[in-house]
Amino acid sequence: MLSIxxxxxxxxxxxxxxxxxxxxxxxxxxxxxxxxxxxxGAYALKRAENEGIPAFCVSPKSYGCRExxxxxxxxxxxxxxxxxxxLAGFLVILPEKMITIYRGRIINIHPSLIPSFCGTGYYGLKxxxxxxxxxxxxxxxxxxxxxxxxxxxxIIFQKAVEVLEGDTPxxxxxxxxxxxxxxxxxxxxxEIAMSEQGEEKT
Ligand code: GAR
Numbered sequence: 001m002l003s004i005x006x007x008x009x010x011x012x013x014x015x016x017x018x019x020x021x022x023x024x025x026x027x028x029x030x031x032x033x034x035x036x037x038x039x040x041g042a043y044a045l046k047r048a049e050n051e052g053i054p055a056f057c058v059s060p061k062s063y064g065c066r067e068x069x070x071x072x073x074x075x076x077x078x079x080x081x082x083x084x085x086x087l088a089g090f091l092v093i094l095p096e097k098m099i100t101i102y103r104g105r106i107i108n109i110h111p112s113l114i115p116s117f118c119g120t121g122y123y124g125l126k127x128x129x130x131x132x133x134x135x136x137x138x139x140x141x142x143x144x145x146x147x148x149x150x151x152x153x154x155i156i157f158q159k160a161v162e163v164l165e166g167d168t169p170x171x172x173x174x175x176x177x178x179x180x181x182x183x184x185x186x187x188x189x190x191e192i193a194m195s196e197q198g199e200e201k202t
Contacts (some may be wrong), residue, residue, distance in 0.1 A: 002193035003033045005082040007090035008126070013177055014088035014185055019051055020174075021186035023176040029193040034051055034080040036073070038092045044063040054080075060092075070095035084192055085145065088185065091123050099148055105154025106146040107192075109185045111176050113158055118151035128169040128176070137163050139172065141180035156191075157184040 006015050015035060021027035034056045042099035048055035058076055063069040074095060087108040099106065110118055111127045117139070122130065131139045140160040145153040159180035163172060178184065 001028045002035075002083045002189070002196050003036045003071050003081070004030060004084045004086050004189065005036060005080050006048075006086045006088050007092075008035060008037045008042055008044035008088055009039050009091040010044060010089050012041055012089070014048045014181055015044050017046055017186055018086065018088065018189060019047070019181035021051075021190070027190045027193065029120070029197045030189055032084060034076075036080075036108055038073075038090070039077065042136055044089070053143065067185055070097070070139065075096055083094060083196065084189070086189065087186070089124070094146065096148065101148065103147075104145060107188060108146050108149050108151070108153070110142045110144065110180050111138040111139075111173065111181060112142065113138070114144065114151055114155060114158060120150050122151070125173055128172045131163065132167060132172065137162055139176060141176055141184060143184050148165050156188045157182050 006018060008015055018027065018032065022030055032053050035044065035053055037045050037057050038059055040057045040059055045055045045057060058067065058073045060069040063072060072093040074097060078153055083105065085102055085106040087106065112118055112131060117127045117130045138160050140158060142158045143156045145156065161176050161179045
């Protein structure tokens, strides 16, 4: 059984897609052992609580400096001891040590077709604003492994989504979530969980 920790900062619709995927069996062999948010007001925490999933807030604001926050965050991860860490709208720069410790075991969902509209400063609605400003006709989402760079790790899945006449950033964001993010993030977790199960047998 793949034990995952989901890191969140906001609404948690991707977290919900993972919860629903596990419930309906499209994500197999997987258990969410914890949800961590940097933001105490994140609705994602409520979603976790509603499902009886242990939910924690580790906020940079509660610590004197970044280093202390990083240590507290790493401590919480160590306690939960996940096989895989899923960044589902987690808008925090990861401690470098975390990437070393969990190399190849952290995945992220990004709301564009990498390498377009990604890297520093491209997160949430800003990604869709930039896509509309550039006038692209197709956008989408990417699930990738996390390395030291911003959105530079190995790509696992991508899915394209059409941009339509009259789209606002909010409308486009919702379409990208529905048609791409909520599909490929659960699919990536299922694939990783099933490949681990295969390894356990051999
Ligand atoms: C999602 O669109 C996710 O792709 C994006 O934040 C949103 C979180 O929504 N992540 C990034 O921009 C990371 N660079 P959610 O809290 O409803 O899942």
